[in-house]
Amino acid sequence: MITVLRIGHRLGRDSRITTHCGLVSRAFGASKIILSGDYDKKIVDSLCGVREQWGGDFEVEYDKQFMKIIKNFKKDGGIVVHLTMYGMNLPDKIGDIRKDGKDKDVLVIVGSQKVPGEVYQLSDYNVAVGNTPHSEISALAIFLDRFFEGRQIEKKMKKGKISIIPQEKGKKTVEE
Numbered sequence: 001m002i003t004v005l006r007i008g009h010r011l012g013r014d015s016r017i018t019t020h021c022g023l024v025s026r027a028f029g030a031s032k033i034i035l036s037g038d039y040d041k042k043i044v045d046s047l048c049g050v051r052e053q054w055g056g057d058f059e060v061e062y063d064k065q066f067m068k069i070i071k072n073f074k075k076d077g078g079i080v081v082h083l084t085m086y087g088m089n090l091p092d093k094i095g096d097i098r099k100d101g102k103d104k105d106v107l108v109i110v111g112s113q114k115v116p117g118e119v120y121q122l123s124d125y126n127v128a129v130g131n132t133p134h135s136e137i138s139a140l141a142i143f144l145d146r147f148f149e150g151r152q153i154e155k156k157m158k159k160g161k162i163s164i165i166p167q168e169k170g171k172k173t174v175e176e
Contacts, residue, residue: 001105002030002147003073004140007066007119008112009037020137021110022047022060028144029152030108032059036066037112055160070107070122078105080123083139084115087126094146097125101147108143110136 004025009018018035022043025033035043039062047060063069074080079101097106109119120126129139144152157163165172 001032002101002144003032003034003105003107004030005034005036005066005069005107005109006112007036007109007115009035009040009043010112011038011040014112015040015043017112017137019043019046021140023050024137024141024144026050026056026058027152028141029148029155030144031057032061034061034063034066034069036063036069039064053161055157055163057158067116067118070109070119073105073107074122074124076105078107079125080107080109081125081127081143082109082111082115082119082123083129083136083143084111084120084126085128085131085133085139086120087128089131090127090129090143090146093125093127094143097127098147100124106147108140110140112136 004021006018006021018040022033026047033047044060044062051058051060070080079097081097109123127143129142160176162173162175165174
């Protein structure tokens with residue numbers, strides 16, 4: 001199981017980015033997102049609404065104490081992956097992460113504002129999709145896609161009220 005931990009959310013500044021972290025997490029195969037930083041009921045409700053309308057077994061939680069989450073995750077035997085442009089390049093580490101995470105839960109940390117040094121120290125892997133400034137949303141999407149080897153894109157979401165019928169042109173949905 002993959003859990004995404006979005007740390008450092010700031011009201012009035014990060015709403016769109018944090019929402020998109022949740023959307024990418026759900027669409028690309030994570031089982032849960034935990035939001036940390038400023039509590040934002042609108043984002044929690046929005047992500048839960050997406051799950052209700054479009055399906056999937058995706059959990060949304062909020063917890064202000066992100067360091068406690070990381071430490072407990074490690075104590076329980078999970079693997080901690082921190083997405084950072086300062087880390088080792090993803091192609092060099094994804095095989096090790098996939099192997100280590102085969103029978104363990106994986107926590108993927110996505111930062112916002114300045115990430116405390118302790119997060120780098122606690123992480124089993126500090127991973128970059130490129131060693132240059134980039135979007136945390138793209139880093140999360142690329143990481144999840146590589147972790148699942150592209151299989152999540154083909155997976156159908158269960159329990160949805162709406163699904164898309166792929167079209168060459170136009171839009172078609174069906175309510176189930």
